[in-house]
Amino acid sequence: MQFNNTENYITTEDLEMAVNAAINLEKPLLIKGEPGTGKTELAKQVALKLGLELFEWNIKSTTKAHQGLYEYDAVSRLRDSQLGDKKVNDIKNYINKGTIWMAFSSEERAVLLIDEIDKADIEFPNDLLHELDKMKFLVYETGEIISAKKRPIIIITSNNEKELPDAFLRRCFFHYIQFPDQETLAKIINVHFPKIKNNLLQSALEIFFEIREVPGLKKKPSTSEILDWIKLLLVEDIPVSDLKKDPKDMLPILYGALLKNEQDVQLFEKLAFINRNR
Amino acid sequence: MYTNFFLDIKKFGIPVSIQEYLTFLECLQNNLSEFEIEKFYFLARATLVKHEKFFDIFDQIFSSNFNGYEKINVKAIIDKMELPNEWLEKLAEKLLTKDQMNEIKSLGSFEKLMETLKKRLEEQKGRHQGGNKWVGTAGTSPFGAYGYNPEGVRIGQQESRHKKAVKVWDKRIFKNLDENSEIGTRSMKIALKRLRMWARNGLDEEFDLDNTIASTARSGFLDIKTRPEKENAVKIIIFFDVGGSMDAYVSKIQELFSAARSAFKHIEYYYFHNCLYEGVWKNNSRRWEEQISTFDLIHKFNKDYKCIFVGDAAMSPYEIEMVGGANEHYNNESGRTWLERARSQWPNNIWINPTHEDYWQYTQSTLMLQEIFDNRMVPLTLNGLDEGMKLLN
Known part of the structure; x- marks a missing residue:
């Protein structure tokens, strides 16, 4: 199994290396990087490219580790016992499988995405150490041991909101998605908008990288933002000449797609004001 | 084989364990690097480094460990290695024309063959600077057959490869990520976790x-x-000393603050300068306009609150003992009076001191505060925090 560039996802050599190492050694891969650089998308593309099923587990601040394994639904069992339902005698009827269980029980090798692991409690990754390492766990209620039929490809993403514990990191491969350089970004845009005119692409990229250079931005626009922006430019059919208007006019056309923060917009307005007075 | 490299990584403070090193070797054994130095680099990075803030150090270590390998030239290898005869013959077949071969054969000596070969190899190297694969590709060349894969050692095409490969780690693109301020908050959060009710x-x-x-x-x-x-129902009120001698500890205090903010739900914080007096403030840029009366705080927050002072406790003794001793304004009551009031309102209290414990004895004001706080003063280290949380419980 080898992962490389797909039709709509451009990879770099180091990313391919990390993914292939994780596939080969059957260990989880931890992906970090700026927001919007395609961390979550990676898992989807790996599944697509290798033709495997994808199991997604999106983590929230309230998510507990055992929810990924299974949940025991005591309430419906109580209710059924009230109604005299025969189901009640078998506890298995009330154990709901979590995402990890489903990925483990898949007959074919699957891709398991654990998205934004840093959102959860600080102890969350520690609670999953054994499950991710040995790829098996015990169902306490039935005494059953669930182990992975085929060790899934596990991709974990993190946004750096919390430090992850060392014991957890030791068990993973790690990759940090760099923000793409101009060349790679042009490739990425071409993949998404194959019909884009070259001169529009070039000037859009120039403006985009200028914006990223502006010091003091709260949220630098990233890949997903430029894709949205170019989509808008194409839909509105903006000619290239409009893009390169007055250099003193700092705010780019349709800037709403690029700047997601009113402080950033204000910053740009201030800069534009200073430039105008020069 | 890569033990020195591994030890170097450890030496320069990248947290890495034997387990990861073994994973790395396993990857190499599975031939994931395909004997390309660039892939080898990516593989080493993905297995051994687990945080982007260490990428820059790693790049430098890698560069100092492996850059030499690319400079190995053919002559050095031929001089050092005992090469098997059939290998050389095969190589000779590839490099020399039939006529030349016959000529050497007529001379009949193996030394002669070696010499010619050496010469030829060097000539070739000079002429093919562009990086043509003149010894054949990885699979077919006699080098490869012998198990000495030129893709790994880069014999012959070092120039062009060298340029390309060096780009990656010697560019040091991860330099900025090095100064991430989040270092250490995790361990602090763990320490603060002791304080949970x-x-x-x-x-x-x-x-x-x-x-x-x-x-x-x-x-x-x-x-x-x-x-x-x-x-977590613990309620905390924290007083931070700001300005003056505290400037040196700003980053450490910030870590403590961000760790505390996420560990406790009910947390109140105020700033003071050097010693606690009648007023504290929440906003440092408006500290004179928006002072909050300490007296009000004592009435507002009941005894359930646990009280933490954070400061270096370095000031003139007058600032603690004397009326009018404060260095920024005239205080009607001494610092000691205010501190004792606060301590009697919040019996669970500690003083966290960011200066090193060994130096406390040299500052008179530190000793005085230790006495006021019944020795409930702890240093801002993980052990200190641990101890402090025990005192607060």
């Missing part, structure tokens, strides 16, 4: 199994009970 407050959101069973049994129909979820 679970209590049930707020909305009934959690299913209460025991209670449900009990009340179902009692009433004869299903009677579901819920209860509020457990949360």
Whole structure:
């Protein structure tokens, strides 16, 4: 199994290396990087490219580790016992499988995405150490041991909101998605908008990288933002000449797609004001 | 084979364990690097480094460990290695024309063959600077057959490869990521975790199994009970010393503050300068306009609150003992009076001091504060925090 560039996802050599190492050694891969650089998308593309099923587990601040394994639904069992339902005698009827269980029980090798692991409690990754390492766990209620039929490809993403514990990191491969350089970004845009005119692409990229250079931005626009922006430019059919208007006019056309923060917009307005007075 | 490299990584403070090193070797064994130095680099990075802030150090270590390998030239290898005869013959067949071969054969000596070969190899190297694969590709060349893969050692095409490969780690693109301020907050959060008092407050959101069973049994129909979820009910009031001698500890204090903010739900914080007096403030840029009366705080926050002072305790003794001793304004009551008031209102209190414990004895004011706080002063280290949290419990 080898992962490389797909039709709509451009990879770099180091990313391919990390993914292939994780596939080969059957260990989880931890992906970090700026927001919007395609961390979550990676898992989807790996599944697509290798033709495997994808199991997604999106983590929230309230998510507990055992929810990924299974949940025991005591309430419906109580209710059924009230109604005299025969189901009640078998506890298995009330154990709901979590995402990890489903990925483990898949007959074919699957891709398991654990998205934004840093959102959860600080102890969350520690609670999953054994499950991710040995790829098996015990169902306490039935005494059953669930182990992975085929060790899934596990991709974990993190946004750096919390430090992850060392014991957890030791068990993973790690990759940090760099923000793409101009060349790679042009490739990425071409993949998404194959019909884009070259001169529009070039000037859009120039403006985009200028914006990223502006010091003091709260949220630098990233890949997903430029894709949205170019989509808008194409839909509105903006000619290239409009893009390169007055250099003193700092705010780019349709800037709403690029700047997601009113402080950033204000910053740009201030800069534009200073430039105008020069 | 790569032990020195591994030890170097450890030496320069990248947290890495034997387990990861073994994983790395396993990857090499599975031939993931395909004997390309660039892939080898990516592989080493993905297995051994687990945080982007270490990428830059790693790049430098890698560069110092492996850059030499690319400079190995053919002559050095031929001089050093005992090469098997059939290998050389095969190589000779590839490099020399039939006529030349015959000529050497007529001379009949193996030394002669070696010499010619050496010469030829060097000539070739000079002429093919562009990086043509003149010894054949990885699979077919005699080098490869011998198990000495030129893709790994880069014999012959070092120039062009060298340029390309060096780009990656010698560019040091991860330089900025090095100065991430988040270092250490995790361990601080863990230390602060000691201070947890679970209590049930707020909305009934959690299913209460025991209670449900009990009340179902009692009433004869299903009677579901819920209860509020457990949360950390510890209440904290923190006073931070700012300005002056505290400037040196700003980053450390910031870490403590961000760790505390996420560990405790009920946290109140105020700033003071050097010693506690009649006024504190929440906003440092408006500290004179928006002072909050310390007296009000003492009345507002009840005894449940645990009180933490953070400061270096370095000041003139007058600032603690004397009326009018404060260095920025005239105080009607001494610092000691205010500190004792605060301590009697919040009996669970500590003073966290960011200066090193060994230096405390040289500052008179530190000794005085230690006495006021009944020795409940701890250094801002993980052990100190641990100890402090025990004192607060």
